Amino acid sequence: MAHSTHDAKQRSRSGQGGRRARSQPKGRQVDPAALAEVQALLGERPRRRDLLIEHLHLIQDRHHCLSAAHLAALAHEMKLALTEVYEVATFYAHFDVVCEGEAPPAPVTIRVCDSLSCELFGADRLLAELTSKYAEGRKVRVVRAPCMGACDRAPVSAVGHDQVMRATVPRVAAAIAASHDGPALKPATDYAAYIAAGGYKLLRDGLDGRRTRDDLIKAVDDAGLRGLGGAGFPTGRKWQLVRKEAAPRLMTVNADEGEPGTFKDRHYLETDPHRFLEGMLIAAWVVEAGDVYIYLRDEYPAIRHMLLAEIAEIEAAGLARDTRVHLRRGAGAYICGEESAMIESIEGKRGLPRHRPPYVAQVGLFGRPTLVQNVETLFWVRDIAERGAAWFAGHGRRGRKGLRSFSVSGRVKDPGVKLAPAGITMRELIDEYCGGMADGQSFKGYLPGGASGGILPASMGDLPLDFGTLEPHGCFVGSHAVVILSDKDDMKAVALNLIRFFEDESCGQCTPCRVGTEKAAKLMAGGRWDQALLDDLGRVMTDASICGLGQAAYNPVRSVFKYFREDLA
Amino acid sequence: MAYGFDRSRFAENKRAVLDKNLGPLVKTIMTRCIHCTRCIRFATEIAGVEELGATGRGEHMEVGTYVEKALSSELSGNIIDICPVGALTSKPYAFVARPWELRKTESIDVMDAVGSNIRVDARGTEVLRVLPRLSEEINEEWIADKSRFACDGLQRQRLDRPYVRRDGKLKPASWSDAFAAIAARLKGVAGDRIAAIVGDLACAESMVALKDLMAALGAPHVDCRQDGAKLAASPRASYLFNTTIAGIERADACLLVGTNPRWEAPIVNARLRKRWLVGGFRAGVIGPQVNLTYKAEYLGAGPQTLAELSAGRLPFADLLRKAERPLLIVGQGALARSDGAAVLGLARRTAVELGLVKDGWNGFNVLHTAAARVGGLDLGLVPGVGGRDVRGILDGATSGDIDVVYLLGADEIDTSRLGRAFVIYQGHHGDAGAQRADVILPGAAYTEKNATYVNTEGRVQRTRLAVFAPGDAREDWKILRALSDALGRRLPYDSLGQVRSRLAAVNAVFAKPDIVVPAAWGEFGAAGAVDAMPFKSPVANFYMTDPISRASVTMAKCTASFVASGTGKTGTHG
Ligand SMILES: Cc1cc2nc3c(=O)[nH]c(=O)nc-3n(C[C@H](O)[C@H](O)[C@H](O)COP(=O)(O)O)c2cc1C
Ligand code: SF4
Numbered sequence A: 001m002a003h004s005t006h007d008a009k010q011r012s013r014s015g016q017g018g019r020r021a022r023s024q025p026k027g028r029q030v031d032p033a034a035l036a037e038v039q040a041l042l043g044e045r046p047r048r049r050d051l052l053i054e055h056l057h058l059i060q061d062r063h064h065c066l067s068a069a070h071l072a073a074l075a076h077e078m079k080l081a082l083t084e085v086y087e088v089a090t091f092y093a094h095f096d097v098v099c100e101g102e103a104p105p106a107p108v109t110i111r112v113c114d115s116l117s118c119e120l121f122g123a124d125r126l127l128a129e130l131t132s133k134y135a136e137g138r139k140v141r142v143v144r145a146p147c148m149g150a151c152d153r154a155p156v157s158a159v160g161h162d163q164v165m166r167a168t169v170p171r172v173a174a175a176i177a178a179s180h181d182g183p184a185l186k187p188a189t190d191y192a193a194y195i196a197a198g199g200y201k202l203l204r205d206g207l208d209g210r211r212t213r214d215d216l217i218k219a220v221d222d223a224g225l226r227g228l229g230g231a232g233f234p235t236g237r238k239w240q241l242v243r244k245e246a247a248p249r250l251m252t253v254n255a256d257e258g259e260p261g262t263f264k265d266r267h268y269l270e271t272d273p274h275r276f277l278e279g280m281l282i283a284a285w286v287v288e289a290g291d292v293y294i295y296l297r298d299e300y301p302a303i304r305h306m307l308l309a310e311i312a313e314i315e316a317a318g319l320a321r322d323t324r325v326h327l328r329r330g331a332g333a334y335i336c337g338e339e340s341a342m343i344e345s346i347e348g349k350r351g352l353p354r355h356r357p358p359y360v361a362q363v364g365l366f367g368r369p370t371l372v373q374n375v376e377t378l379f380w381v382r383d384i385a386e387r388g389a390a391w392f393a394g395h396g397r398r399g400r401k402g403l404r405s406f407s408v409s410g411r412v413k414d415p416g417v418k419l420a421p422a423g424i425t426m427r428e429l430i431d432e433y434c435g436g437m438a439d440g441q442s443f444k445g446y447l448p449g450g451a452s453g454g455i456l457p458a459s460m461g462d463l464p465l466d467f468g469t470l471e472p473h474g475c476f477v478g479s480h481a482v483v484i485l486s487d488k489d490d491m492k493a494v495a496l497n498l499i500r501f502f503e504d505e506s507c508g509q510c511t512p513c514r515v516g517t518e519k520a521a522k523l524m525a526g527g528r529w530d531q532a533l534l535d536d537l538g539r540v541m542t543d544a545s546i547c548g549l550g551q552a553a554y555n556p557v558r559s560v561f562k563y564f565r566e567d568l569a
Numbered sequence B: 001m002a003y004g005f006d007r008s009r010f011a012e013n014k015r016a017v018l019d020k021n022l023g024p025l026v027k028t029i030m031t032r033c034i035h036c037t038r039c040i041r042f043a044t045e046i047a048g049v050e051e052l053g054a055t056g057r058g059e060h061m062e063v064g065t066y067v068e069k070a071l072s073s074e075l076s077g078n079i080i081d082i083c084p085v086g087a088l089t090s091k092p093y094a095f096v097a098r099p100w101e102l103r104k105t106e107s108i109d110v111m112d113a114v115g116s117n118i119r120v121d122a123r124g125t126e127v128l129r130v131l132p133r134l135s136e137e138i139n140e141e142w143i144a145d146k147s148r149f150a151c152d153g154l155q156r157q158r159l160d161r162p163y164v165r166r167d168g169k170l171k172p173a174s175w176s177d178a179f180a181a182i183a184a185r186l187k188g189v190a191g192d193r194i195a196a197i198v199g200d201l202a203c204a205e206s207m208v209a210l211k212d213l214m215a216a217l218g219a220p221h222v223d224c225r226q227d228g229a230k231l232a233a234s235p236r237a238s239y240l241f242n243t244t245i246a247g248i249e250r251a252d253a254c255l256l257v258g259t260n261p262r263w264e265a266p267i268v269n270a271r272l273r274k275r276w277l278v279g280g281f282r283a284g285v286i287g288p289q290v291n292l293t294y295k296a297e298y299l300g301a302g303p304q305t306l307a308e309l310s311a312g313r314l315p316f317a318d319l320l321r322k323a324e325r326p327l328l329i330v331g332q333g334a335l336a337r338s339d340g341a342a343v344l345g346l347a348r349r350t351a352v353e354l355g356l357v358k359d360g361w362n363g364f365n366v367l368h369t370a371a372a373r374v375g376g377l378d379l380g381l382v383p384g385v386g387g388r389d390v391r392g393i394l395d396g397a398t399s400g401d402i403d404v405v406y407l408l409g410a411d412e413i414d415t416s417r418l419g420r421a422f423v424i425y426q427g428h429h430g431d432a433g434a435q436r437a438d439v440i441l442p443g444a445a446y447t448e449k450n451a452t453y454v455n456t457e458g459r460v461q462r463t464r465l466a467v468f469a470p471g472d473a474r475e476d477w478k479i480l481r482a483l484s485d486a487l488g489r490r491l492p493y494d495s496l497g498q499v500r501s502r503l504a505a506v507n508a509v510f511a512k513p514d515i516v517v518p519a520a521w522g523e524f525g526a527a528g529a530v531d532a533m534p535f536k537s538p539v540a541n542f543y544m545t546d547p548i549s550r551a552s553v554t555m556a557k558c559t560a561s562f563v564a565s566g567t568g569k570t571g572t573h574g
C-alpha cells in the first residue's frame, strides 16, 4: 500500500483543488545549483536523518563553510525541516554556518588550542602572534579551540584539522604551505603485525564457540576492569546489565576524548588500533550488538582515515561477520563525550545530554539498549582474557587494582601517556615515570582528572590515585588526565582557564550550567574573587545541572578556595 | 534588614539577544527567553510544524526560526500562552492594555464549528483580546489563530444603525423607519414569495425567532445551509460529529472525506495529530491532498474513491473493517455540491458496511465549518413543504418568483443572484449581504450577546455578553421580535428566558447545555449517482472565512504573509 505523507499545506484557491501539492519541506526556495552540488556530494549515501552530521561534514569539507543555500538544499534532500538542519549545524564548533549576506570564512582556518596545558606553554602568545600575522588578507583566519589531545607536545595548533605540535609561528606557516592532507597515519602495529602476534584469536574463539560469553564477563569482572572514560563503572557489570535488556541491542564506542589533558585514547588508537578493535568486537559479541558505532572526535582526522582502512581489513577477514561497524565523526563539541549526548549526536542531533533514568543501557541509541564503552576500556579486554584476570588485577599499589593510563602534561620533564599501577601517587608518577619536574620548576599542585577533576596541592601529592580515593577531597581521577603545575603557575589563572572551557562547551540545555559557567567566568575575571558569591553559584551548578559537565564545572574553583588561598591575595 | 537585601546581587550586564520575526501574530522579545523550549515543543509536537528551533550552543543558544520567516501554523498563537516569561507575546495586543484594566468574560468561539471555550477580554466597548479556556472535551487549552486574533475585526465595518435604501442609496434610518419600510414592502406579498437565508454566525435565539416569524408569514422558503450542503434536519446523527472531539483519542483509524481539517477546524486536526502521535492510528484521505501534520494515506480525490471503498475494493477498507474504533469525517466539501446527498448516502453506507457504527461507538462524523449550522438544523431551518433551499431561493429571486429575501447574517451567498428581490439584511458587519440590502437591521456579534450555539458535536453552549453592541445595534432575537410587532405578527416571547424555553420546545437538546447527547442512528442520504468532480475544501483561506475575520486587519496581514504571497511560509509555491 503506497503511503504518501502530505508534506505541503494546500494553499491553492478554489478551482485548483485537485492538484498535488508540492511535497517539500517548508521554508525558502531551494537553489537548483546548490541542490545539484549537495546531491553530487551525497552521491548514493542514504538520506537517513542520523547521517545529518556526516552530510554536513561533506559540505563543510568541500566548501569550508555551510551556506544558507546548501543548508536549504540539504534539508530538501533529506526531507528535514530547515530548522532541524540549522539547529544541528549551529551546535557544533567545526561547522561554519554562513547566513545570507554574510561573508564566508577564509578558506584556511588556524586553530590554536587554548586549554590549560597549551596555555602553560604560551598558547596566548601564539594566538596573538598568529592573529596579527594573518590579520590582513582573506586567506587565513585564526581562532581559538579547545584541547586537541596532544597536551604532551604543547602548544598545539591545527591548520584545518592537521595538528602542528610544539607550534610556533614559523611552524604553522610551514604547515599552511605544505599539503592540506596531513601525513597518512601508519599504526605501529598494523593488521598484519597484530595477526602475526596472535591477534583476533580470542575473538575467533568466541565467535566459534570456544569461549563463552560468561567466561569473558567473568574475566573482566575478576580483573576489576572499570570504565576508563571517566566514570569508572565496572565493565563486567555493565555488560551484564546490557545483556539483560531485550534485543536488538546496540553498542557505541566513545572515542570523543574531549576532556582537556586527556590523550591516552589517541595514543592507543595510533599505536595499536587492533587491540582496541578486537576488544570492541568481543564486547559487541558478548552483548550481542549487531551494530557498533564508533564516535571519533573530529580533531583526529588521521586516526579516522587509518581506522577506516583497518576496519575494512577486519571486515574483509570476516572478523566482523555478526557486527556492522560504523565510524561516526564528531564535529567539535566536548559535551558529545558524555554518553547520552554522544548518542544524540550519533542520531544526527544536537548533543544535548539526556535525563536519566532511563539509562542508556536500557534506552540508548535509537531507543535501543546500548553498551557505551570508552576506547581504552576495550583496549584491555584482550590482554585480560589472554593473560588472565589476575595479571591485570595484580598491578596496583596501596591495595588498588589494575593498570591505568595517565595522560601526563604540564611542568614535568617527560610528559606523555604513562601506564602505571592504580593507586600510584602523584609524586611517584612524577619521579618514576616522568623524569621529575621540568628544570627550574617546583611542584605546586596538580589536576588529577582533567578539567573537571578539581586541583590538588603538592602537599597532597601522596594520595593514591584511583577511582574513589580523591572524592573525599573534592576531586576525582576521571579519565586520568593529570596536569602538573609549578610555582610559576597562578592558580587563579588556571581555574579561570578551566571555567572558560566549560563556558564554551556547555550545551546550554540547563540554566545553572549555561548561565553559571558564564557568570562564574565573568566574576572570576573581574579580579578579586568573592567566595560567598562564587560558592553560592557553584552550589547551584553542582546541585542542579543535568549532566556531569555542569556538576563538575565548579570543582577547580572550589579547589582554589580550599587549597590555594595564598594565590587569592 | 529584616526581609533580605533590597538590591539585586546581579551587578553584571545582562545578555541581549536579537529579536526574531515570527510573522504578524507573535512578537518576540528574545532577551527574556530562558530556553525552556516549551514553544519549540509545542510547535513540533502539538502543532506539528518543525519550524521553531534552538540554534547555537551554551550561552550562544537562541530560540527562533533561524531563517526569518513566520510560523506556518494555524495554532501559532498558543506559544504566547505557554511562554513562561513573555519572550513571545501577542503582536496585535502589544502595549494595548494592562490586564487589570480588562473585563474578562467567559464565552464561546464562533470562528468555526468547534465551539472552542474562550475568554473575551474587553475594555470599555472594545474587545482587546481572546484567550483560550481549558476545556478537555473540546479545545483542551488551545485555540486556533483565527479565534484568537480576528477580534480586531469586531471594531471595523460595523453596522451600528439601521439603513434604508432610498433612490438606490443606503441612507441611515431609525429603527421605526426601517421596520416601516419592511412592513410597506411586505404588504400584500404572499407567503411563498418570501424567503430567508441564515448565515454562519447566527445564534439559535435569532434562528428560532426567524423561523417563527417566517412561519407566521406563511413562508416555507427557509434555509440555514447557505453553502448548499445537502444535509437534512434529521436524523440528528446524520449531521453531527458523533464520535465527539475527545472521542478521537479512542479511535484507531480515520477516514477523511472531502475535508481539510487543518483549515476547517484546526482544533480537531490537533486532536487527530495527538491521537496519531500515540501510535496505532492510521488515517486515509479522500479529497484535498494537504499537509495535515500527521501521516495520512492518500486514497483518491473524489466520490468514486469513496464508492470503491464502501464496496470494499480498496485495501484501506480492510483496515477500517479490522479497526476496533474506526471513524470517518465528512467535510462540507463533500456535501455542498449537487451530488451531496448521494455522497452523504455513500458515506453512510461506508460507515455501515465497514463497521464504523456499532454498539457503544459511532464513528460517523460530519465536520461543520459554520458555528450556526448545527443549531439551525436542530431547529429545522430547512425548507418546509413546497419550500425552496438556498439555490432555489436564489433561482426564484433571479426569475422574479421570490419578492423578499431575509438574510440573517448570510454573506457567503452569490448576492448577484438576488435579482430584483427586496433584501433585508440583519447582521453586524457591512459585508456582502449588507451591500446588496434594501434595509439593514444592525445586530450584535457573538461577543455582544448572551447567545446559544451548537457545535459540530451537537454540544449546546452559550456565549456571554462581553461588550455592548455598537450604536443602535441590538441583540438579534429582539430585532426579530420587534419586527414581528411592526408586521402585526407578534412573536410570543419577551425575554431571553422565554426565547430559550421556545428553543427547548422546538428541540429538547437546547435544554441540556454543555453536554453531548448521543444521537440515534437512522436512515439518511440518498442513493444515486455521484459525479467525478474532486472534493475540495470549502476553506480557501483559513484567515478569512466570515464577516468578522474579513474585517480584521490582523487576519488581512496573515492572508498577505501566508496565503496570498506565492512563496509564503509553507513553500507550496507551485
Ligand atoms: C561532560 C562529560 C564528558 C565526557 N567525555 C568523555 C569522553 O570524551 N570520552 C569518554 O570515553 N568518556 C567521556 N565521558 C564519560 C562517558 O559519559 C561514559 O561514562 C563513558 O564513555 C562510558 O565508557 P566506559 O565505561 O568505558 O568509561 C564524559 C562524561 C561527561 C559527563
Ligand atoms: S550540565 Fe551543562 S552540558 Fe550538561 S546538560 Fe546541562 S547545560 Fe548541558
Ligand code: SF4
Residues within 6 Å of the ligand: B032, B033, B034, B035, B036, B037, B038, B039, B040, B063, B082, B083, B084, B085, B086, B087, B088
Ligand atoms: S517558550 Fe519562551 S522562554 Fe521558553 S524557549 Fe520559547 S521563547 Fe524561550
